[in-house]
Amino acid sequence: MKSEITISELAKLMNVSVHQIRYFEEKGVLLPAYVDNNQYRMYSMDQVYQLAHILLLRKLGVPVQSIKECMTSYSANQYGQLLHHSLREIKAEILRLQELQDFINRVLHEQKNFISHSNDYQIKCRETTYLARWIEMDSQMKLNAKLLTEQAKSVPNLFESDIHFIEDGSGTITLYTETEAPGDFTLPSGKYLSTQRLIHEDDELEQLIEQFYAYAVAQSYGIQGPLILIERSYLSLFSPSQLHYDRRALPPVKLKSF
Numbered sequence: 001m002k003s004e005i006t007i008s009e010l011a012k013l014m015n016v017s018v019h020q021i022r023y024f025e026e027k028g029v030l031l032p033a034y035v036d037n038n039q040y041r042m043y044s045m046d047q048v049y050q051l052a053h054i055l056l057l058r059k060l061g062v063p064v065q066s067i068k069e070c071m072t073s074y075s076a077n078q079y080g081q082l083l084h085h086s087l088r089e090i091k092a093e094i095l096r097l098q099e100l101q102d103f104i105n106r107v108l109h110e111q112k113n114f115i116s117h118s119n120d121y122q123i124k125c126r127e128t129t130y131l132a133r134w135i136e137m138d139s140q141m142k143l144n145a146k147l148l149t150e151q152a153k154s155v156p157n158l159f160e161s162d163i164h165f166i167e168d169g170s171g172t173i174t175l176y177t178e179t180e181a182p183g184d185f186t187l188p189s190g191k192y193l194s195t196q197r198l199i200h201e202d203d204e205l206e207q208l209i210e211q212f213y214a215y216a217v218a219q220s221y222g223i224q225g226p227l228i229l230i231e232r233s234y235l236s237l238f239s240p241s242q243l244h245y246d247r248r249a250l251p252p253v254k255l256k257s258f
Contacts, residue, residue: 004033004042014051021051029054029067060086103160107234114196114235114244121195121215126248131164131176132183139171142202165229187228193221193249198242205229205245212247223249 011018024030025041030050032041043051050071057067060082074082135151137143148158155161155177164176166185176185193216197208209227216223228248235244 004044007041010043010051014055024054027064029064061089110232111235111238118196121193123191124194126189126192128189129187130179130181130183131185131187132179133174134177135175137173139167139173159233163231165231166226168226194246196244196246198239198244200242208247216249
């Protein structure tokens with residue numbers, strides 16, 4: 001009884017394709033124990049272990065072209081270094097996936113919140129928010145692709161960020177992005193007058209701002225500080241050709257009537 005197995009049996013045993021095994025043979029990293037009289041490639045336990053090592057090295061990111069060198073000349077110390085390198089890459093990938101998971105959860109939360117409160121005016125409690133200055137531009141100027149191109153390098157994953165537009169009353173609009181540590185501007189914690197809208201064109205923003213202040217006056221709110229527009233472009237996934245804006249005013253004070 002033969003102790004060797006065919007290429008098909010090896011492929012099934014190791015859960016790989018016959019094509020993959022033949023590719024390893026073509027690259028010189030896995031050769032059969034022998035070829036029988038019927039031209040069948042036959043593999044022994046030595047080749048089973050070799051293939052196991054090859055598949056492990058591939059999992060570690062070693063290119064097929066480098067596997068032969070690893071298997072014939074690597075020392076135990078070099079294999080240790082290889083595994084430590086793979087661990088660092090895995091940790092980085094886990095972090096990337098965790099950040100992606102957090103972002104997806106945030107998008108779903110923001111979309112659910114928008115559906116529940118679209119077009120409503122609300123007083124919402126907000127935590128302290130730290131902002132970093134990104135772009136300054138004249139209030140009559142529109143954000144354009146050229147300006148984004150010149151400034152985008154300073155903000156990684158730009159359109160996954162909440163962009164804060166703040167006008168200081170001097171005719172300048174400053175765009176900010178959120179940071180975890182104190183930066184160039186701080187939105188204090190407290191109660192904010194807030195509403196969310198979808199718009200098609202930037203020209204609609206001025207009308208929405210007027211409506212916001214009109215509502216504040218009608219409700220006898222004394223607005224402290226500038227109006228804050230927060231653009232969440234990622235929510236446009238749910239409403240193509242529209243941009244999502246959250247309008248907020250710094251903690252409003254209810255005016256007394258006499």
